[in-house]
Amino acid sequence: MIQWGIDGGSILRKEVADNIRDYPIEFVKKIAYNMIKTVFSGFYVTEIANVTNDETLRNSSKSELIRRYMSGNYEHSVDELIRVVLLGGGIYFSIYALLSSCCI
Amino acid sequence: MKDKVMRITISNSVIQLFSVSSVLFWMNINHGAEHTIWTGRYLPAAINVEQIGQYSLDGNSIASYPIWGYSLLALLADKIFGCYEAVLVFQYLLFVLSLIIVCKRFYRSETEVILTEKLLFFGCVIFFSMVLSVKWPDAILSFLLFITVVFSLDKKYTAGAVCLSLAYNFRPEALIFLMVYLIYLFFVIRVKTKLRLVVVSLVFISPWSIYQYTHTDRLLLGSSNTPAVIYITLGQLPGNKWNRVHNDRSATEYVRSRGVDDPMGYRWRFDTEKRSR
Numbered sequence: 001m002i003q004w005g006i007d008g009g010s011i012l013r014k015e016v017a018d019n020i021r022d023y024p025i026e027f028v029k030k031i032a033y034n035m036i037k038t039v040f041s042g043f044y045v046t047e048i049a050n051v052t053n054d055e056t057l058r059n060s061s062k063s064e065l066i067r068r069y070m071s072g073n074y075e076h077s078v079d080e081l082i083r084v085v086l087l088g089g090g091i092y093f094s095i096y097a098l099l100s101s102c103c104i
Numbered sequence: 105m106k107d108k109v110m111r112i113t114i115s116n117s118v119i120q121l122f123s124v125s126s127v128l129f130w131m132n133i134n135h136g137a138e139h140t141i142w143t144g145r146y147l148p149a150a151i152n153v154e155q156i157g158q159y160s161l162d163g164n165s166i167a168s169y170p171i172w173g174y175s176l177l178a179l180l181a182d183k184i185f186g187c188y189e190a191v192l193v194f195q196y197l198l199f200v201l202s203l204i205i206v207c208k209r210f211y212r213s214e215t216e217v218i219l220t221e222k223l224l225f226f227g228c229v230i231f232f233s234m235v236l237s238v239k240w241p242d243a244i245l246s247f248l249l250f251i252t253v254v255f256s257l258d259k260k261y262t263a264g265a266v267c268l269s270l271a272y273n274f275r276p277e278a279l280i281f282l283m284v285y286l287i288y289l290f291f292v293i294r295v296k297t298k299l300r301l302v303v304v305s306l307v308f309i310s311p312w313s314i315y316q317y318t319h320t321d322r323l324l325l326g327s328s329n330t331p332a333v334i335y336i337t338l339g340q341l342p343g344n345k346w347n348r349v350h351n352d353r354s355a356t357e358y359v360r361s362r363g364v365d366d367p368m369g370y371r372w373r374f375d376t377e378k379r380s381r
Binding site for chain 2: 013026
């Protein structure tokens with residue numbers, strides 16, 4: 001008999017299925033939250049954490065990042081802002097928003 | 105006369121656009137998005153394919169995550185240009201190709217281009233250049249999605265299916281795009297080449313599953329981290345009722361508490377474990 005996937009995968013899938021069955025409304029809220037967040041902030045907005053070695057910035061929100069840029073209190077601010085803005089929008093990530101909300 | 109003036113204007117615009125987007129492309133190549141996956145996954149896998157001839161991250165076991173397309177492309181870049189990072193050269197060429205295709209298609213018979221159209225076009229091209237300038241498989245996926253649309257506009261549906269099947273080797277979710285595409289072709293367009301479309305799709309999709317099956321005795325469609333990703337993304341909703349948090353460790357701890365070592369893949373050592381099973 002053919003075995004599909006990995007052992008950990010089937011355990012996690014079952015748990016997620018149980019989670020959704022237990023709280024379906026919560027899952028709908030999660031989908032809506034992800035879609036809104038992705039469309040307006042970008043799928044990889046959390047990846048800002050990897051962009052810099054600045055420990056404070058790693059824990060900063062996007063609004064904090066922009067505030068720093070506006071106050072000129074961050075040496076790579078323009079560079080960072082360009083990346084955040086350009087990677088934050090667009091049709092491509094809107095497609096991902098749908099995918100990530102429904103499937104991922 | 106007007107045509108000539110317009111053509112010159114457009115030509116200048118395209119040159120400016122090409123220059124600006126190219127500068128942005130090369131400025132952005134050190135973007136950190138998925139950088140840890142590049143250094144920790146794609147790069148070691150490419151090196152191991154070259155050195156030991158197996159798709160492996162640690163040199164001892166078969167890797168089931170991430171899917172292999174981007175590592176193999178990096179390996180090809182290394183063979184041609186002498187370094188793995190030269191994968192960006194491929195991505196830049198794909199960007200230039202995209203720009204040429206768009207300009208040829210949409211500016212060929214254009215006589216009037218209003219400012220908003222131009223701005224929209226410029227914005228899309230610059231955004232596209234930024235997506236393609238990061239060392240991630242999403243760059244290849246986005247190009248292949250783009251070229252699929254171009255092929256479809258020309259009614260070259262088989263080529264479109266090939267592109268989406270190829271994209272699956274870079275990002276497994278391309279399988280969803282492919283399925284939607286095939287359903288659209290079969291039931292909306294009602295193409296007559298159904299069998300050919302299915303066969304070419306399978307030709308490009310099946311190698312990954314065959315490789316995994318022949319080395320591990322397990323069938324795998326896509327990369328093996330998907331269930332773990334599904335599990336942890338329930339934790340993205342703040343204050344969720346599942347008390348889930350959005351980090352890899354939570355998935356690892358959960359499966360370990362149930363006697364499984366790794367939620368992202370199997371630790372399947374080359375040959376020896378398979379024989380001793």
